[in-house]
Amino acid sequence: MKRVTAEWVVVSDETAIVSCETGDFWFLDLKGYGDLLPFTHPMTGNGTRRSTAGLLNGAVVLGFANKGGVTPSAISLPKYVLDIIGSFHITRRTPGHFAQAAKRLRELNRPDIASYLETHGREETGHDRLVLKDLRALGLPAERIVENFIPDGMQPLCELFDNLCAADYPIGCVGFCYCFESTAAMKRKPEVDALEALCPKGVHASRFLRTHSGLGSELSHVEEMIDFVASLPASDRIEITKATFETAMSMANRLRRDGGMSDAAILAKIQAAAGQEIDFAA
Ligand SMILES: [Fe+2]
Numbered sequence: 001m002k003r004v005t006a007e008w009v010v011v012s013d014e015t016a017i018v019s020c021e022t023g024d025f026w027f028l029d030l031k032g033y034g035d036l037l038p039f040t041h042p043m044t045g046n047g048t049r050r051s052t053a054g055l056l057n058g059a060v061v062l063g064f065a066n067k068g069g070v071t072p073s074a075i076s077l078p079k080y081v082l083d084i085i086g087s088f089h090i091t092r093r094t095p096g097h098f099a100q101a102a103k104r105l106r107e108l109n110r111p112d113i114a115s116y117l118e119t120h121g122r123e124e125t126g127h128d129r130l131v132l133k134d135l136r137a138l139g140l141p142a143e144r145i146v147e148n149f150i151p152d153g154m155q156p157l158c159e160l161f162d163n164l165c166a167a168d169y170p171i172g173c174v175g176f177c178y179c180f181e182s183t184a185a186m187k188r189k190p191e192v193d194a195l196e197a198l199c200p201k202g203v204h205a206s207r208f209l210r211t212h213s214g215l216g217s218e219l220s221h222v223e224e225m226i227d228f229v230a231s232l233p234a235s236d237r238i239e240i241t242k243a244t245f246e247t248a249m250s251m252a253n254r255l256r257r258d259g260g261m262s263d264a265a266i267l268a269k270i271q272a273a274a275g276q277e278i279d280f281a282a
């Protein structure tokens with residue numbers, strides 16, 4: 001009889017994510033079962049490519065569904081600019097944070113994870129400059145804006161990234177990264193085109209967006225990450241899934257908080273950071 005691989009992780013007191021080799025996943029309410037269900041005990045088996053993908057994708061979906069989910073807000077140029085300013089602050093951190101986590105993991109005799117993070121950190125190097133170029137293309141004083149302004153909803157995500165990478169056992173940074181990259185890879189051509197169309201005619205301010213979408217390198221980064229996570233011991237896959245879930249909840253909070261701002265309020269914040277009047281329509 002064929003053996004079927006299942007993976008599971010309890011991400012909160014009462015909810016387990018369960019996935020199987022088809023890549024499908026389910027959320028299981030553990031309330032009322034005591035420890036009768038096998039899923040209340042940590043998994044110990046090996047991962048497979050698709051069951052691990054199911055676990056990670058389940059963590060993203062469950063995190064975004066928390067607190068009633070996220071209602072998408074209408075797109076606008078100020079919102080787009082706010083979004084890439086926020087992304088700058090994560091992207092700027094990535095190479096240094098991954099190097100820090102890799103150093104710690106080498107000390108802990110985990111060269112497999114360390115070298116993955118070192119490689120991935122190199123691949124992400126310079127992506128913050130794509131945001132600066134985009135802001136400049138829009139006629140904005142890019143360096144001054146990012147120096148003076150972290151969007152409110154992005155601040156907790158920056159702190160989460162800082163904490164995961166500085167942890168005694170910093171494996172959670174892989175889950176953080178998975179959440180960012182997999183949600184970026186979901187942006188396909190119609191969405192990218194619609195955001196590009198917000199920019200004034202002849203202005204190319206979508207370098208960061210294109211790279212961090214299903215049209216750029218993110219799809220291959222996500223595929224590589226799934227293979228890598230699937231190869232790790234169960235205890236690591238558990239921690240990575242929990243960090244993915246936590247990151248997804250924080251990303252959803254960011255969308256509620258920053259996505260709920262009016263264009264006028266966003267413009268005021270960017271103007272204050274820039275120290276000058278800004279006219280997006282120019
Ligand atoms: Fe990147």
Ligand SMILES: [Fe+2]
Nearest residue numbers: 181217218221
């Ligand atoms: Fe990436």
